[in-house]
Amino acid sequence: MTTDQARSAVVFPGMGPSRFTDVGKFMMIDPFVRGRLAAADEALGRSVLDGFRTQAVDFGEFAQVAFFINSVALADRAVETQGLSPDLCVGFSFGQKAATAFSGALPFAEATRLTYELALCEQRFFEQEHQDLVTLTLTRVPEAALAEVLGELTERGEFHEVSGHLDEGMHMVTMREQILESFQRRISAVGGYSLYSMKPPAHCRILTGLRARVEEEVLARFDLADPSLPVVADHDGSLVTSAEQMRTLLLDTFDHPVRWHPVVDTLRAQGVGAVSVTGPDRLIHRLDVTTRHFDVVALGPEQALRPTRTAPRKEQ
Incomplete structure (x- = not known):
């Protein structure tokens, strides 16, 4: 080391x-x-x-x-x-x-x-801009599970961006605030845990x-x-x-x-x-x-x- x-x-x-x-x-x-x-x-x-x-x-x-x-x-x-x-x-x-x-x-x-x-x-x-966006930090979500959940957002035409990778299974995702609760429920369904959300959003293109x-x-x-x-x-x-x-x-x-x-x-x-x-x-x-x-x-x-x-x- x-x-x-x-x-x-x-x-x-x-x-x-x-x-x-x-x-x-x-x-x-x-x-x-x-x-x-x-x-x-x-x-x-x-x-x-x-x-x-x-x-x-x-x-x-x-x-x-x-x-x-x-x-x-x-x-x-x-x-x-x-x-x-x-x-x-x-x-x-x-x-x-x-x-x-x-x-x-x-x-x-x-x-x-x-x-x-x-x-x-x-x-x-x-x-003036992006008042509807939040960034959520979540954990206990493997890469494959995250890709699955984000793929569902893509299929629905929902805006989202990955704002950070912090540790194994720990990520930051930016999305519309209107879908935050449903996204958190989906994260829970795959065994993950939502830590906190930030508004305004951060670290995205x-x-x-x-x-x-x-x-x-x-x-x-x-x-x-x-x-x-x-x-x-x-x-x-x-x-x-x-x-x-x-x-x-x-x-x-x-x-x-x-x-x-x-x-x-x-x-x-x-x-x-x-x-x-x-x-x-x-x-x-x-x-x-x-x-x-x-x-x-x-x-x-x-x-x-x-x-x-x-x-x-x-x-x-």
């Missing part, structure tokens, strides 16, 4: 539903988060915590910025308290924003503004319009640098080492399905034996394909609240 001198990687997880009631206390008392919050508030000219507390929207712009801050701050904590010094970096789905900051492709303040502006751009887009809008309205205003830490692309496992590749990766997330197995393959090929998943993660550190191949350290808000003797690093 590893070379004689095993290498390590930091993984920033994708974003699930994020609520102030779940992480607000952690954000107010954790010194690593508080340092990053101060920098984010200055970058945006407003209080992230106040916006997060009052917005009450799982994927609103302040929820997204808060998730980004928590992920970067938890990586700070891993560096200071666990000696994390990764050789590679992975940003899975939404985790790309944290990877952009941690890898040095953008300064933290700029990455904060990018996260905020991307969220607002997406909101404007979905107020039908969102090329969103990609184009983000490129024109948001990314054009940010000057990315070559990442100082190689980033592994979350859709094909390729290594991202230049500013232009990083820009493309941030755009690819809109209209490319995420695939975790190629990421695992690349990490293994690079001699990685240990991964630290830093962020509020409910998925990546638990996947069989992750735990089977790596020594996994999960550092989320719950683990971070445990006492530590090491003082946080001061913000630069």
Whole structure:
């Protein structure tokens, strides 16, 4: 599994539903988060915590910025308290924003503004387009069974796209919200289980319009640098080492399905034996394909609240 001198990687997880009631206390008392919050508030000219507390929207712009801050701050904590010094970096789905900051492709303040502006751009887009689509994450569905169920949708002329392959039997599928319940019943009939659905949808070819809008309205205003830490692309496992590749990766997330197995393959090929998943993660550190191949350290808000003797690093 590893070379004689095993290498390590930091993984920033994708974003699930994020609520102030779940992480607000952690954000107010954790010194690593508080340092990053101060920098984010200055970058945006407003209080992230106040916006997060009052917005009450799982994927609103302040929820997204808060998730980004928590992920970067938890990586700070891993560096200071666990000696994390990764050789590679992975940003899975939404985790790309944290990877952009941690890898040095953008300064933290700029990455904060990018996260905020991307969220607002997406909101404007979905107020006009694809309001009827959702993305469902499901598990315990073998490839053959999934192909059968999706084939039935094709026969009925129902739109659908596979938005992700996460593990053996775990997938993401985008479809019309009107057929979500019947699709979930069909998944149950083949022995599968529906985990959660996301609206607006994510990671599918039908969102090329969103990609184009983000490129024109948001990314054009940010000057990315070559990442100082190689980033592994979350859709094909390729290594991202230049500013232009990083820009493309941030755009690819809109209209490319995420695939975790190629990421695992690349990490293994690079001699990685240990991964630290830093962020509020409910998925990546638990996947069989992750735990089977790596020594996994999960550092989320719950683990971070445990006492530590090491003082946080001061913000630069």
